[in-house]
Amino acid sequence: MAQATGRGRVVGDYLVGGQIGSGSFSVVWHARHRVHGTQVAIKEIVMGRLNKKLQESLMSEVSILKRINHPNIIRLHDIIEMPGKIHLVLEYCKGGDLSMYITRNGSVHEATAKHFMQQLAAGLKVLRDNNLIHRDLKPQNLLLSTNDDNAVLKIADFGFARSLQPRGLAETMCGSPLYMAPEIMQLQKYDAKADLWSVGAILFQLVTGKTPFTGNNHLQLLQNIMKSTELHFPVESKNLSSDCKDLCQKLLRRNPGIP
Known part of the structure; x- marks a missing residue:
């Protein structure tokens, strides 16, 4: 239950x-346990603002987070719960999110990008093992435990995630356009490989400081992706290793099932 105190608002403990x-x-608050002093993040959601579909997304997110315990999730x-509101008490990540990190640092060294990508891959493997696709991977949804280059990366915000049986296909439009696989933007059926396109876009932005494709709107962005015959790296990224470039190109391939 939430109540007001002289020192600030109290939600539960x-x-x-x-x-x-x-x-x-929703609004996300920094909070501390009143007895132990443990820092947490509290995601406060006003249920009256959610339509039926969004309420289902919230319940899906809660269900996923309840059953998965992994350092990269x-x-x-x-x-x-209280009248009209639900509060998710989440692990606190003082390093903010990966988009803040990129804004502060611009492009990062390949070793740092590898450190983050390995952790993202570990988190995605757990989702895959549970037949889940995230569907909204982007730097803003990747949280960092600390502000330094050795931070632990944690996948967050599972509101768009859904269960997908192996070899199953989904056909819902969701996710963030700059990191969204073209098959989702085209409203085609897609599978867990759609998350890999997002991983490629995130890796590209980490090592170059820029997103791989841009556009003034969904349509222009999609057109730029579809007419692209090869991935173009900024001139200032000329020192990237061939392995890094090759990985970006493989992840950002329009038809990942076709060699």
């Missing part, structure tokens, strides 16, 4: 501090 971020339907500590 947690003393709420400053706001970390916000979205269309954000951990759900508790769920606190």
Whole structure:
């Protein structure tokens, strides 16, 4: 239950501090456990703002986080419900998200990118083992435990994730356009390989500081992807290793099932 105290708002056993971020339907707060002092992030969701589909997405996210415990997946500590609101008590990542990291550092050394990609791959393997696709992988949904280059990366925000049986196909439009596989943008059926396109876009941005494709809108972005015959790296990225470039090209291939 939430209540007001002289030192700040209390949600369950947690003393709420400053706001970390916000979205269309939620606000994320920094908080501490009143007894242990453990830092957490509390995602506060106003249920009245969610239509039936969004409520189902929220319940799906909760279900996924409840059953997966892995260092590269954000951990759900508790769920606190009160009239009209639900609070997800999540692991706190003081390093912010990967988009903030890229903004601060620009492009990163390949060794740092490899460190983050290995962790992202480990988290995605757990999702794959549970027949899950994330469908909204982007730097803003990859949280970092600390501010340094040795941070632990954690996949977060599973609102768009869904269960997909092996060899199954999905056909819902979701995700963030700059990191979205073209088959999703074209409203075609897609499978877990769609997440790999997003991984490629994230890797490309890490090592170059830029997204691989741009456009003023969904349509122009898709057209730029479809008419591209090869992946173009910025001039300032000329020192990238051939292995790194090759991996980007393989991940950002329009038809990953075709050699």
